[in-house]
Each structure stands twice: as C-alpha cells, then as structure tokens.
Amino acid sequence: MAQDAPATIEIRHTTSADGTKIGWRRLGTGPAIVVTHGAIATGEQWLPVARALADEHTMLLLDRRGRGLSGDAEGYDLGTEMADLEAILAVAGPGATLLGHSYGAITAAATVAAGADVSALMLYEPPLPVNGPLVGTTIAPLAAAVAAGENERALSIMLTDIVHTPEADVDALRQTSMWAEMVALAPTLEREMRVVDGLAGDLDRFTTIRQPTLLLLGSQTAQHHVDATRFLIEHLPHATLVELPGQEHFAQATAPTLVADTVRSFLRRA
Structure with missing residues (x-):
C-alpha cells in the first residue's frame, strides 16, 4: 500500500x-x-x-x-x-x-x-x-560572551553552567549539525534567561x-x-x-x- x-x-x-x-x-x-x-x-x-x-x-x-x-x-x-x-x-x-x-x-x-x-x-x-533564580550570577559571564559576539562561549555557558549538561553530551552535540544552528541563536539567550530569573517572585x-x-x-x-x-x-x-x-x-x-x-x-x- x-x-x-x-x-x-x-x-x-x-x-x-x-x-x-x-x-x-x-x-x-x-x-x-x-x-x-x-x-x-x-x-x-x-x-x-x-x-x-x-x-x-x-x-x-x-x-x-x-x-x-x-x-x-x-x-x-x-x-x-x-x-x-x-x-x-x-x-x-x-x-x-x-x-x-x-x-x-x-x-x-x-x-x-x-x-x-x-x-x-x-x-x-x-x-x-x-527554587529561586535559575541563572543567578551566571548571567554576568553569559551576558559578557553575548556582548563580545562570542556565541559559542555563550552557548557553552548555557549548557554547562546553567542547565548542567554533562560535558560528554556537550562534546557530542558539538559534532552535530545542530551545534552551528544553536550557536547562531546564542544572542537571544541573555534576555530570555533574565526573564526566567525575573519570575522567581x-x-x-x-x-x-x-x-x-x-x-x-x-x-x-x-x-x-x-x-x-x-x-x-x-x-x-x-x-x-x-x-x-x-x-x-x-x-x-x-x-x-x-x-x-x-x-x-x-x-x-x-
């Protein structure tokens, strides 16, 4: 059929x-x-x-x-x-x-x-x-990376320090086609993470x-x-x-x- x-x-x-x-x-x-x-x-x-x-x-x-x-x-x-x-x-x-x-x-x-x-x-x-702010003080290095145009570093901070993705999984993700797409979108991370933390109260x-x-x-x-x-x-x-x-x-x-x-x-x- x-x-x-x-x-x-x-x-x-x-x-x-x-x-x-x-x-x-x-x-x-x-x-x-x-x-x-x-x-x-x-x-x-x-x-x-x-x-x-x-x-x-x-x-x-x-x-x-x-x-x-x-x-x-x-x-x-x-x-x-x-x-x-x-x-x-x-x-x-x-x-x-x-x-x-x-x-x-x-x-x-x-x-x-x-x-x-x-x-x-x-x-x-x-x-x-x-349980309180999700990003907290990590917003500072994330914002600095975004401001400097260092999108890959910003994405790594997000994955490793904020959502606590195991390093082996991050390394595997770097080998996929998704990585470049995610890096390109990294500049939107800072503003969204600020919204998330702002909802704590x-x-x-x-x-x-x-x-x-x-x-x-x-x-x-x-x-x-x-x-x-x-x-x-x-x-x-x-x-x-x-x-x-x-x-x-x-x-x-x-x-x-x-x-x-x-x-x-x-x-x-x-």
Whole structure:
C-alpha cells in the first residue's frame, strides 16, 4: 500500500502588537495546535511531531521573535512574547490548543494565564524558577560572551553552567549539525534567561490556568524541570502529568512519535 504524501508546509506571517513580523510554518488539517519552541531553537525542530499529527490537526509552528522566519525589535520582555502568541492564536481561531516547550512553555503558560482563548494547554518542561533564580550570577559571564559576539562561549555557558549538561553530551552535540544552528541563536539567550530569573517572585501568575493542561516530563530530565512540573501539577486543577520514559528535555527530536501519540491521546480525552 502506498504511503500518504507528506503534508505540505506553508510559510505564513502576521504582525505582532509592536509591529514585529512573526512567521510560522503551517501544515495539516483539523483543529489547530499552535507550537512555541524553546531557547536556541526554531519551530522547525517540531516538524517531526507536526508531521505525525498533521492527519488530525492543523499545526502552526511559530518561530519566536529573533530567529528564523520572524523579525525582532529592540524592546523585549515576557509581554512581547505573549503578544506574539496572541497574534498567532488570532489566526488559528477560537478553540485552538497551545503547546509550549521549555522557555516557550513559559510564554505559553503566561499567555493562557493572562486570558488567551485556548481550549487546552500543553507544557513540556517549562523552566520555572520554583527554587529561586535559575541563572543567578551566571548571567554576568553569559551576558559578557553575548556582548563580545562570542556565541559559542555563550552557548557553552548555557549548557554547562546553567542547565548542567554533562560535558560528554556537550562534546557530542558539538559534532552535530545542530551545534552551528544553536550557536547562531546564542544572542537571544541573555534576555530570555533574565526573564526566567525575573519570575522567581511571580509564580502565582501561573496558578490561574483553568484549561485542561497536559504536563510532559522526561523521566531522565534535569531536577529543576522536575521541580517546576511538580509545582504546576500541584497548583493547576485540571492538569494531567505524563512521563516520557527514557527521555530528557528534547523528546520532540529524540522520540517525536511518542510525543505526537501523547498529544493526540490527551486531546481526544480533553
């Protein structure tokens, strides 16, 4: 039997509240899922998951501002990212689902907590600073590397000193094609890490979410992701926790079929 042809990918753009052009990839048919990615990434990283869901859902893979298909602006805070998401959700239409990964999960949760019209929310390991600032004094060498244009050093600081990736894993990552892509995106790290640490005294904003919420957690992930997810499961009345066996923080790349099946199952129940 012949296999179905891959879903056609369309490139679309809209304008955010501050005039910044925001781009995304669109594929599939059915109820809309808007995906917002994490740091040092683009929406393209989620294409394997999107292709697996495209037979049942219209997938909108956002490129967050400052990378890929999207423009940027001088002013930046969490509110600008929330406005970007609101602009995409307006295109997706009423009843869309929002899926966020890592830093993108923070922006997704903040947008929904502020009243965005979504039918359901899915969060994959938002690095909420539930135990105090996540970056702390490490922001200084990170900022210095970004200011000096030393993107590779900035990325190494992020991976080794902030998210505590084992050195062997960092060395392995350097040998992949992803490394150059991540290095190119390193200048966006400082501003995003400042936002993360700035939330240390503002976590109550996330406890107002009332939509059905799927919390994805890798069984082998870092402890700060476990703690942040535990905080959400304890405070959100309609949250469902699903552990991804054998996975860490990037199951969308290492186990896309597992992520897609988990999303599909949750949305069918929700």
